Amino acid sequence: MNTLNEKDEKILKVLAEHGNWSYKQISLQTEIPTTTVHNRIKKMEKDGVIRKYTVDIDNQKTGRPMVAHILVRINMTSWKTLSQFLKDELKGDVVKEFSRVTGHHDFIIKVNFSDMNELEHFIFRMVTNNKIHQTVTLISFAENS
Numbered sequence: 001m002n003t004l005n006e007k008d009e010k011i012l013k014v015l016a017e018h019g020n021w022s023y024k025q026i027s028l029q030t031e032i033p034t035t036t037v038h039n040r041i042k043k044m045e046k047d048g049v050i051r052k053y054t055v056d057i058d059n060q061k062t063g064r065p066m067v068a069h070i071l072v073r074i075n076m077t078s079w080k081t082l083s084q085f086l087k088d089e090l091k092g093d094v095v096k097e098f099s100r101v102t103g104h105h106d107f108i109i110k111v112n113f114s115d116m117n118e119l120e121h122f123i124f125r126m127v128t129n130n131k132i133h134q135t136v137t138l139i140s141f142a143e144n145s
Contacts, residue, residue: 004049007032011040012050019053064093064112067140068119070126071105078131079106085130094122105136 004012010030014021018029023041027034044050059065074082079100086109089095098109113119123135 004044007036008040008044008049011037012044015041015050015053019055059112062093062112064114066113066115066119068111068113069138069140070107070109070111070123071136071138072107072109072126072132073104073134074106075131075133082107082126082130082132085126094118105134 007030010032011026014026014029018025021029023034023038026032026041027037030037032040041050059067072082083100086095086098086107090098094111094113096110096112098107100106101108111119111122113122119137123137126132127135
């Protein structure tokens with residue numbers, strides 16, 4: 001298990017907000033030498049602490065302003081089928097993330113759509129292909145507000 005020290009924590013905090021900053025910019029913000037920032041980031045990437053760099057997308061500007069979270073209950077023999085379906089969907093621009101969860105439901109899926117028809121079509125495809133007992137769809141009014 002990797003243990004992060006204070007310098008790693010500072011670097012990660014800056015990267016979480018400014019993932020596109022240079023080592024020099026991170027160095028200035030954290031007051032850690034540039035070479036140390038570089039080496040620590042490379043080590044955290046190698047160790048899997050930093051898995052990927054992402055962007056924060058404005059869904060309104062992409063034409064997919066509707067954000068929904070779908071709670072799914074499945075026949076437990078079909079969870080691998082649903083997982084593969086969702087992994088395939090991640091390659092597109094609809095499914096943003098999904099997790100297998102505890103509680104009354106088995107999965108939670110975050111999706112983006114341009115309208116209700118797209119959402120309905122997605123749920124229909126998901127339900128007809130994956131032996132799903134129940135879905136509950138929660139539509140977000142606003143994200144991170």
